[in-house]
Amino acid sequence: MKASVMQVEKTLVELDIDQIQNVVQKCLDEGIPAWEIVEGMSGGMTQVGKQFEMGEYYLADLVLSGEMMKEGMALLENKFDMRQMGKKGTVILATAKGDIHDIGKNIVGTMLTASGFKTIDLGVDCHEDQIIEAVKSSGSNLIALSVLLTTMVGAIKDLVDALAEAGLRDKIRLAIGGACCSQQLADEMRVDAYGEDAVKAVRIFEKLAKSMKQGR
Amino acid sequence: MTILLGIDTGGTFTDAVCMDEQGSILKTAKSATTHEDLCLGIQDAINIVLPENVADIRLVSLSTTLATNAIVEGHGSSVCLLLFGYDRDSLDLPEFKKIQSSLSVVFLNGGHTLRGDEQAPLDIKQLKDAITAHASNVSAFGISGYFGVRNPSHELTAKKRVKELTGLPVTCGHELTSDLNAPLRAFTVALNARLISLMQESITAVRDVMSRFNIHAPLMIVKGDGSLVHEAMALERPVETILSGPAASVIGATYLTDQEDAFVIDMGGTTTDISAVRNKIPLLNGRGSRVGGYRTMVKAVDAQTRGLGGDSEISTNDKNDIIVGPGRAIPLCSLSHKYPEAIDALAHQIKINTADSTAGNGRFFLKKTTAAIKKTNLTQKHHDILTSLNDSPVSEFNLAQKEEHPFLFLRYVDDLIERGLVIVSAFTPTDAVNVLGLYQNGSSKASHLGASLWANKLGIRSEAFCKQVLSQVEFQLAHEIIRHALYNEGIFDQYHKDSRNPLLMDRALRKEKNNNVSITVSVNRPLIAIGAPVNTYFPSVADMLNSRLLIPEHAAVAGAVGAVAGGILQTVRILIKPLMGRSLHRVYHPDGIKDFDTYPPAVDYAERIARETATNHAIRAGAKAVEVTLARHVNKLPHDDAQEESVIYIDAEITATAVGRPDIKEPAAT
Numbered sequence: 001m002k003a004s005v006m007q008v009e010k011t012l013v014e015l016d017i018d019q020i021q022n023v024v025q026k027c028l029d030e031g032i033p034a035w036e037i038v039e040g041m042s043g044g045m046t047q048v049g050k051q052f053e054m055g056e057y058y059l060a061d062l063v064l065s066g067e068m069m070k071e072g073m074a075l076l077e078n079k080f081d082m083r084q085m086g087k088k089g090t091v092i093l094a095t096a097k098g099d100i101h102d103i104g105k106n107i108v109g110t111m112l113t114a115s116g117f118k119t120i121d122l123g124v125d126c127h128e129d130q131i132i133e134a135v136k137s138s139g140s141n142l143i144a145l146s147v148l149l150t151t152m153v154g155a156i157k158d159l160v161d162a163l164a165e166a167g168l169r170d171k172i173r174l175a176i177g178g179a180c181c182s183q184q185l186a187d188e189m190r191v192d193a194y195g196e197d198a199v200k201a202v203r204i205f206e207k208l209a210k211s212m213k214q215g216r
Numbered sequence: 217m218t219i220l221l222g223i224d225t226g227g228t229f230t231d232a233v234c235m236d237e238q239g240s241i242l243k244t245a246k247s248a249t250t251h252e253d254l255c256l257g258i259q260d261a262i263n264i265v266l267p268e269n270v271a272d273i274r275l276v277s278l279s280t281t282l283a284t285n286a287i288v289e290g291h292g293s294s295v296c297l298l299l300f301g302y303d304r305d306s307l308d309l310p311e312f313k314k315i316q317s318s319l320s321v322v323f324l325n326g327g328h329t330l331r332g333d334e335q336a337p338l339d340i341k342q343l344k345d346a347i348t349a350h351a352s353n354v355s356a357f358g359i360s361g362y363f364g365v366r367n368p369s370h371e372l373t374a375k376k377r378v379k380e381l382t383g384l385p386v387t388c389g390h391e392l393t394s395d396l397n398a399p400l401r402a403f404t405v406a407l408n409a410r411l412i413s414l415m416q417e418s419i420t421a422v423r424d425v426m427s428r429f430n431i432h433a434p435l436m437i438v439k440g441d442g443s444l445v446h447e448a449m450a451l452e453r454p455v456e457t458i459l460s461g462p463a464a465s466v467i468g469a470t471y472l473t474d475q476e477d478a479f480v481i482d483m484g485g486t487t488t489d490i491s492a493v494r495n496k497i498p499l500l501n502g503r504g505s506r507v508g509g510y511r512t513m514v515k516a517v518d519a520q521t522r523g524l525g526g527d528s529e530i531s532t533n534d535k536n537d538i539i540v541g542p543g544r545a546i547p548l549c550s551l552s553h554k555y556p557e558a559i560d561a562l563a564h565q566i567k568i569n570t571a572d573s574t575a576g577n578g579r580f581f582l583k584k585t586t587a588a589i590k591k592t593n594l595t596q597k598h599h600d601i602l603t604s605l606n607d608s609p610v611s612e613f614n615l616a617q618k619e620e621h622p623f624l625f626l627r628y629v630d631d632l633i634e635r636g637l638v639i640v641s642a643f644t645p646t647d648a649v650n651v652l653g654l655y656q657n658g659s660s661k662a663s664h665l666g667a668s669l670w671a672n673k674l675g676i677r678s679e680a681f682c683k684q685v686l687s688q689v690e691f692q693l694a695h696e697i698i699r700h701a702l703y704n705e706g707i708f709d710q711y712h713k714d715s716r717n718p719l720l721m722d723r724a725l726r727k728e729k730n731n732n733v734s735i736t737v738s739v740n741r742p743l744i745a746i747g748a749p750v751n752t753y754f755p756s757v758a759d760m761l762n763s764r765l766l767i768p769e770h771a772a773v774a775g776a777v778g779a780v781a782g783g784i785l786q787t788v789r790i791l792i793k794p795l796m797g798r799s800l801h802r803v804y805h806p807d808g809i810k811d812f813d814t815y816p817p818a819v820d821y822a823e824r825i826a827r828e829t830a831t832n833h834a835i836r837a838g839a840k841a842v843e844v845t846l847a848r849h850v851n852k853l854p855h856d857d858a859q860e861e862s863v864i865y866i867d868a869e870i871t872a873t874a875v876g877r878p879d880i881k882e883p884a885a886t
Contacts, residue, residue, distance in 0.1 A: 098796060128330065136305075153853060154796050154866050162330055164396035165363055167306060180853075188851055188866075 004030055005040035008072070012044025013051075015061055017068050024072045034079035035114035041072050042107050042198050066103035073110055089209040090118040090140035094126035096147040096155035104178055105146035107198040112144075115202045128155070128162035135163075141172045141212055142205055144195075150180040156189045173208035177201065218880065219272040221265070221431070223258060223422070224279045224464060224775030225249060228485020228527050228646075229748050230257035232265045233776035234273075239471075242267070244773045246748065248550070249485070255421040262429055273431050274880035277779040279438035279464030282418050283411050283457045285486055288508035288523055289544060291636035292410025294318040296350040298343070298378075299402055300370045301327015301335045301362035306399045311510050312406075318635065319406055320354065322346040326370040327362030331795060332802065332809040335362060338370050343377055351382040356412045358405035360389035362398050366791075369808050385412045387452060390806070393504075393513040394789045400504070404513045408455035414636075415454035419447050436838055436878055438464040438778065440505060440516025442498055443785035444878055446838035455514055458507050461775055462489035462519035466498040468778030469744045472768035479697060479739065481754075482775065483747035485527035485646070486544040488693060490700040491519035492741075499704070508542075520700050524692055526646040526749045530685060536674060538681075538688045543633075546641035549650050551580060551609060552662035558641070561611045562665035566672070568613075577673075578666045580609040580641040581629060597628050602637065609641055643670055645689050645749075648682035654752060690753050694725045694760040701739055725760045738762035746774035784839035784876045788830040790822045792868040801865070805829075815865060819848070826872035839876025847871040 001009075004027045011023050027037045048065040051057040093109050095102055102124045109119045120138055122130060131143060147153060156176055163169045175193040176186055186194035192208060195201045219242065222233040230249045234242040245264030250256040267273065286292055292315065299307075302323055312319070324342055327335040347357070357378045361370045371388035378386040387408045389401040422435060437450035440459035450457055465482035469475075470493050480498075482489045492499045501518040504511060508521065523542025531539050552558040562578055583605035594602075604610065615629075616622035632638040647663035649655045667678040674681060698721060702708040711717045724735035742764040745754040750767055758765035770777060791804040792815075800811045801818035805825045812818035827844050834842045851866035 150853060150864060152796070153864065154794065157851070157866055158330055158796075161396055165330070165398050167309070167397050167399035169397070185853070 001040065002027075002030075002032060002036070004032060005036055008037060008040035009044040009047075012041055012065055012068055013047045015048070015064050015068070017064060017071070020068045020072050021075060024075050028075065028079065034076045037072070037076060038110050038114045041069050042111060045069060045103065045107055046197060062103065066106065069103070069107065069110070088116040088206060089142055089212075090120060090138060091142040091144050091205055092120045092122060092131060092134050092138065092140050093144045094122040094131050094134075094146070095124040096145055096152050096159070097125055097127050098152040098155055099147055099149050099178075100124040101146065101148040101178070104148065104198065105144070108144055108146070108177060108195070108201040111198050111202050112205060115206075117142075117202075117205060128159045131159060132162055132166050132168065135168060135172060136166075142208055143172060143174045144201065144205070145174060145176050145191075147176060147178040147180055153180055153185065153189075156185070156191060160190055173212055175201070175204050175208065217267075217269070217272045218274045219267050220780040220880075221262070221273050221276045221433075222279075222776040222779035222781075223261065223276065224461065224773070224779055225254060225258055225261075225282075225418075225422075228525065229772075230254075230261045231773040231776040232258075232261035233770070233773050233780065234265045234267060235777070235780050239781070241770060241777065244770055244776070246772055253421070254418060255425050258422055259425045259428065262425060262431075266429060270430050271432075273433050275436065275780070275878050276422070276426060276431060276433050277436040277438065277444055277782075277878070278422055279460045279775050279779040280418055280457060281461035281484065281487065282414060283454050284459055284461060284507055284521055285544070286411055286414050286636070287407065287458060287510055288487060288521060288542065289636070290314060290508075290634045291414070292318060292407070293355040293413045294320070294353060295356045295358055295406060295409035296320045296322065296346075296354040297358045297360070297402060297406045297409070298322050298324055298346060298374055299360055299362075300324050300338070300364070300374070302360075302398060302402065307402065309399050309403060309511075311400075311403045314510065315406065315410065317631070318410070320350050322350070324374075327364075328367040328370070329363060330366065331793075332363065332367035332804055334367075338373060340373075340377075343374055344381065347378055347381050351384065354384070356384055356409040357382070357386040358389075358402075358409035359386060360398065360402040360405045363396075364389045364398075364401070365394050365396060366804050367809050368806070372807070385409070385452070387412075392453060392455065393515075394791075395504070395513055397513065400511055400513055403511070404455060404504075407510070407512060408453060411454035412451065415451055415457070419451060423447075434838055434879065436779075438782060440514055441500055441785065442467045442517060442778065442782050444779075444782050444838065445784070446836065449837050455512065456516075458512065458514055459489070459505055459516040459519050459521065461487075462491055462521065463498065463517040464775045464778035464782070465489065465746055466491050466493060466517055466519070466778065467782050468774035468776070469493075469746050469768065469771075470496050470498070471777060471781045472770055472774060473744050473766050475742060475744060475766065478742045478744045478766070479701065480744045480746065481693070481697065481750075483525055483693070483745065483750050483753065485525045485748075486523065487521050488524045488696065488747075489519045489521050490696055491517050492700070492704050493744075518704075520696065520703070522692075522696050524689070524696065526649070527644050528689075529640060529642045530644060530648075530670065532674070538684055540645060540685070540689050540692055543640065545579075545644055546582070546639060547644040547646040547650075548578065548641060548662040548666040549647055549659050551641040552659040555608050556659070558609055558611075559659065559662050559665065561609075561614070562662060562669065565611065565613055566665060566668055577612060578643050578669045579612040581605055581612060581615065581633075582609045582639045582641065583607075584637055584639050595628075597625075598632060601625075601628055601632060605638065643667065645685055648685040649749075649752060651678060651682045652686070686753070687756075690756045690760065691725055693753060693757045695721065697739060697743065697757070697761060698725070698737065701741075727760065736762065742766050744768065746771040748772050784834050784837045784842075784874075784878060786830050786833035786837055786839075786874045788826050788833065788872045788874075790826045790870045790872075792818050792822050792865075792870070794865050794867075819868065819870070822868075822870045823848070823872075826870045830872035830874035834874035834876050838878050839874070840879035842874050842876040844872050844874045847873070 247260035528541035
């Protein structure tokens with residue numbers, strides 16, 4: 001990783017919100033591609049997440065890191081290769097109903113956008129009907145569902161069931177991610193994939209999009 | 217002595233078997249199915265196997281390819297589908313397009329949510345208006361509600377109203393499946409409704425014959441999973457008898473050959489069914505069975521039904537390659553046996569053919585005398601055609617000749633064929649076998665004339681043409697077995713996607729030696745071939761596939777054996793889900809929903825209801841000594857709460873499976 005990108009990661013871990021735009025700008029000045037900068041930021045986010053899990057950081061710190069990510073992203077928005085945008089497919093992003101955590105989902109969205117997917121972000125606390133409506137209106141066949149709270153995992157099953165009842169289950173691919181998720185959960189819920197972290201999301205959706213084209 | 221009488225009807229032949237309670241086969245019979253009147257064929261078959269003491273017959277069990285054939289050939293009566301809370305665009309399935317001409321769909325307010333709560337209230341006036349508006353021109357109703365399997369209350373209310381207002385047969389989505397998929401459930405319900413009058417016709421025919429022989433025994437029908445149901449239940453849910461024929465055959469073939477793993481191929485007159493047995497159990501299609509390109513939600517034996525048999529119609533493609541099926545036709549030999557005038561008509565066509573090579577094609581039309589199928593949505597043109605078809609066959613050539621627009625005219629005839637009002641007679645593999653002298657059936661004169669017509673058209677000799685027809689049947693059979701074997705391994709889609717694969721497979725199956733590269737293909741499990749024509753075709757098919765061939769002693773009547781070798785099996789599934797955000801556990805039972813404060817009583821209740829419902833279903837299906845096994849599948853996650861360790865329930869599913877042998881005592885009431 002280039003020194004400037006490492007600086008971005010460090011700034012995030014240190015939660016130095018005043019500096020984030022400066023270090024991101026520095027990377028851009030050096031001609032570093034946007035997606036590499038995103039990788040630095042999400043690396044920092046992951047570390048903040050770990051610190052939070054260990055009880056070193058407070059929830060407020062976690063929220064702050066999300067804000068920093070947004071500020072950094074503001075500088076990058078126009079820098080992605082727009083010709084690549086949406087070439088790989090369209091992913092609908094949502095945080096499960098009953099859950100209002102959006103940091104993880106936002107990072108996944110950023111990573112996907114940076115790597116050539118078009119994303120439709122439905123926000124947090126998304127009812128399954130809202131997601132189905134988005135599938136119908138956008139024609140997208142990929143869904144990324146974020147679930148952090150263990151108490152809300154039922155929402156995954158609800159989405160799977162609602163898709164089935166709408167006759168859409170075979171036409172879409174669904175991946176889950178978030179603190180409470182695991183491969184075992186994905187299997188039990190008959191979800192197509194589970195992503196451990198935001199970086200893996202890209203690989204997962206590339207694979208799912210490909211399986212879609214091949215009809216699984 | 218107790219005798220069980222098994223009958224397998226609906227194909228080209230009607231088979232019968234008498235079996236004692238120990239499972240020994242006492243007598244078998246095979247007679248031609250009379251499609252115009254199923255009674256006659258069944259009567260002939262029973263007549264042969266009838267025991268000295270008719271009172272010994274304590275059970276009659278029927279496997280019928282009726283539903284399968286009707287779907288494959290696109291037949292069925294006009295029905296009305298009432299849908300609650302459905303989006304109009306949700307019926308955008310290719311399946312619906314195939315049956316839309318005889319289907320009226322009404323979208324009504326109502327339906328439920330995922331949780332089983334009302335999505336919108338039922339509008340009783342709207343419902344009543346819909347029922348009365350359609351009652352006079354349909355023969356049955358189908359009902360499905362959005363999330364009706366989570367709460368069937370709207371479906372049940374509507375069912376009651378239909379019965380009160382019309383007295384017509386009516387089936388609900390939740391009765392046929394407990395799986396989610398609203399569009400496909402609606403389609404399955406529509407298919408079910410379409411089949412009711414055909415099933416009624418069939419059951420009445422069998423009952424008539426039984427009383428003629430003085431047989432007073434319960435009548436059971438083989439379901440698509442190989443289990444048996446009482447006639448009354450089959451009449452409500454005819455769609456569950458799709459693949460009844462293949463299921464009975466698989467059960468029978470396994471019973472007769474004692475094989476653990478095999479492919480079972482049942483070749484009838486109209487269709488060929490291919491299925492697999494693993495550890496002596498037929499494989500079921502968990503995702504719902506497909507019949508003739510239609511998806512359904514019925515879990516039946518995982519058999520592929522192809523319109524390929526001795527009575528498949530022969531045609532050619534634009535390259536003049538011979539194609540067998542998928543349509544069924546009365547072989548010319550059978551037609552002329554009953555209507556000798558067809559021979560003159562064929563001879564006449566041959567004469568004309570020398571002058572105009574496109575003239576005759578040896579195709580005839582017959583009117584089907586079916587009172588049960590309502591002749592709705594027919595235009596004047598349809599009626600004119602039906603009127604011109606009297607009691608004897610009319611050649612397509614003669615009919616179309618009189619028309620100003622023959623092509624358009626034939627579209628109308630096709631429509632009537634699709635509705636089951638007109639039957640085709642044409643050259644079939646059975647005729648080819650006749651010409652080659654391999655088997656004698658009906659009038660071979662008509663077969664010879666039909667072969668000449670085709671041979672002239674293709675510029676070859678009659679005998680060469682007939683041999684080509686047989687090779688083509690064998691080739692298509694071998695190809696279908698390969699497809700099924702690949703499908704079983706879950707790789708058919710990949711195989712099919714690359715057009716080079718079937719091309720190479722063609723080369724392997726035809727054992728072509730003229731090319732630089734030859735390919736050998738083998739199917740590594742034995743083939744159990746059953747059905748009347750298998751001796752003609754299967755030695756070559758097994759050779760193409762380098763596979764071991766088993767034709768059991770009673771192969772020709774395996775379906776009838778399977779009809780009495782099976783038992784009753786009814787399954788009920790009940791879901792329990794916690795309501796998110798509320799500390800309630802909701803049980804989704806067959807009549808509605810019920811909430812509990814805690815999980816344990818919810819499970820107790822669900823298990824009790826599942827056991828009761830499965831037992832009741834099994835008794836209604838005609839079982840005695842019902843045994844129920846319960847299975848509980850719980851989806852839960854450990855949850856580390858700060859205070860205490862707890863568990864988060866995602867859902868739980870209770871499955872009650874009730875099994876029993878047929879109750880061979882006739883209920884006192886009847």
